[in-house]
Amino acid sequence: MSAPSPAPSPAAASPAPGPVIELRHASFGYGERAVVTDVSLAVNPGDVLAILGSNGSGKSTVVKGVLGLAQQFTGEVDLFGMPRADFHDHPRIGYVPQRHTLSSTVRSTVREVVGTGRLSRQPWWGRTTGADRAAVERAIDLVGLSDRSSVDVADLSGGQQRRVLIARALAGEPDVLLMDEPTAGVDAVNQHVLADVLRRLVEHGLTIVVVTHELAAFEDLVTRVVVIDAGQVRFDGDRATFERTSTSVLHDHNHHHHDDELEDPDGGSVVPVTIEVPRSAHDASGRTHG
Ligand SMILES: Nc1ncnc2c1ncn2[C@@H]1O[C@H](COP(=O)(O)OP(=O)(O)OP(=O)(O)O)[C@@H](O)[C@H]1O
């Protein structure tokens, strides 16, 4: 990957007075079944929040619940201080879904796919402007795919396709980026490049929520950790508190063996997050909100 240069500045919003995302006693699921229950969580401007938890614990469901892509049974979801139903400024939220496959039946170039990330910024009658094209090229450059922008996405590797999806989300110049396992299948070198890209975006005011099994991939970027266990928030605190109280996992993958260890369908490394955080650690970080 080439050294990416100038970060796209997320829409210069005046600093939000309150949380970017706030869940209060929210339950989400599918059909009739709630999968995550009673989730209360605030994501503040500038947070880089990692959501950890074992396979099937409900991490993706929380993210989908925030976006209205999962059924909501109870509680409230606020986006930028507004009930989600009243929120229509969709470009402010970028989303990198988990397990999204770029179709190999429809042939599209990297530039075309990343360009779809601009659509929510354009009125339906709108033309693609120079600003749109510049944002697309910048986003492609950021993920280090400039030399591939005219290549068919179907001809890229899985890890490169993940980077296309990240570029697509960045092209919309969001204020908050929700990423569901963005580094699954991305090699160590490109994980570092991605971490550097995200670091610069955070410096420009981007707020990040990232579901991951690879906390190490985000280096010192992550400021806060939420652990989901069996559909509930088991821990919510700053990273230092998390690393102090959860004795295991993150840097010692071989130490613990779990019966429920699953193969990651995305081919990423699966680190089952052993939940050894006492309930009393919840909110024990003394973190002040706002
Ligand atoms: N579209 C769906 N319809 C019905 N049930 C679903 C759906 N998506 C997920 N589930 C169920 O919800 C539960 C939580 O799934 P979820 O995808 O949120 O877990 P996860 O923590 O993201 O797991 P992973 O680490 O494997 O991505 C699982 O029992 C799963 O089977």
Ligand SMILES: [Mg+2]
């Ligand atoms: Mg998931």
